[in-house]
Amino acid sequence: MPRRLLDALFDRADELPPSWVHDLAPGSDGGRVPEIVHCAHLEPRLLQCRAYRLALRSARRLLGAKVKLAFDHAIFKPSGDGAVTALHQDLAFSPQWDVPTATIWLALVDATDANGCMRFLPITPEGLLDHEPSGRDGLAAIGLDVSDARPCPVPAGGFTAHSQRAVHGSGPNRTAQARAAWILKFERDDRSWRRRTWERSLELQGVAVPRRFRHLVEAFAPVTSARGPARTGPGPARADQQEGSAQPLPSGDQRA
Numbered sequence: 381m382p383r384r385l386l387d388a389l390f391d392r393a394d395e396l397p398p399s400w401v402h403d404l405a406p407g408s409d410g411g412r413v414p415e416i417v418h419c420a421h422l423e424p425r426l427l428q429c430r431a432y433r434l435a436l437r438s439a440r441r442l443l444g445a446k447v448k449l450a451f452d453h454a455i456f457k458p459s460g461d462g463a464v465t466a467l468h469q470d471l472a473f474s475p476q477w478d479v480p481t482a483t484i485w486l487a488l489v490d491a492t493d494a495n496g497c498m499r500f501l502p503i504t505p506e507g508l509l510d511h512e513p514s515g516r517d518g519l520a521a522i523g524l525d526v527s528d529a530r531p532c533p534v535p536a537g538g539f540t541a542h543s544q545r546a547v548h549g550s551g552p553n554r555t556a557q558a559r560a561a562w563i564l565k566f567e568r569d570d571r572s573w574r575r576r577t578w579e580r581s582l583e584l585q586g587v588a589v590p591r592r593f594r595h596l597v598e599a600f601a602p603v604t605s606a607r608g609p610a611r612t613g614p615g616p617a618r619a620d621q622q623e624g625s626a627q628p629l630p631s632g633d634q635r636a
């Protein structure tokens with residue numbers, strides 16, 4: 381079910397807020413790495429899927445606490461397309477949001493070395509490495525040797541999990557089928573029981589919870605300001621991957 385819902389999102393990518401549709405490919409000449417962020421805002425029925433419940437449960441075990449979805453995105457690497465996702469740490473996208481997270485990278489097809497499964501450096505650094513822009517929307521950790529990263533193949537429905545500091549990326553897709561993944565980042569949940577239960581009941585009805593709804597309205601509205609024209613181009617990839625106080629969004633107890 382997530383695959384069908386996400387396929388439909390990619391099919392209408394040109395109708396989505398441009399700042400939520402990215403290309404993480406490192407260069408303009410080596411293929412594409414299409415990414416849509418905030419998929420669960422755009423398609424709340426994703427949160428009704430069994431895959432979501434299992435990801436939530438796994439993240440709860442990993443963090444040892446109640447968890448909520450902080451950010452999600454989907455990356456569908458086209459068939460036969462040669463682009464990699466550069467090695468990076470997720471923390472580099474939002475260095476000010478340095479909290480424990482568990483990111484579940486859920487394979488929607490068998491993810492193999494041939495189609496660009498995730499690859500990780502075996503040792504996770506304690507700090508944030510230096511990064512530089514990679515292509516239109518990506519970031520790349522500087523000075524790493526990609527041959528040190530170990531591929532982690534997983535079957536369809538399986539997942540890898542990583543923290544904000546884990547150094548990871550993925551290889552090119554050299555197969556005839558798209559490499560599809562839905563990626564869910566969870567953080568500890570400090571909402572009240574009442575809030576949590578209410579928001580979950582909305583999610584189970586396929587309704588966007590209020591904070592997601594407001595974020596959606598903001599994303600679809602043209603951004604106008606006294607200083608300049610509406611912003612229509614893509615932003616830095618995942619600059620809004622967390623929705624903390626620096627963002628014009630509800631936070632804390634209001635977040636799912």
Ligand SMILES: O=C(O)CCC(=O)C(=O)O
Nearest residue numbers: 455465485549550561563
């Ligand atoms: O799927 C990919 O190619 C990379 C995924 C990734 O970088 C992430 O989940 O943070």
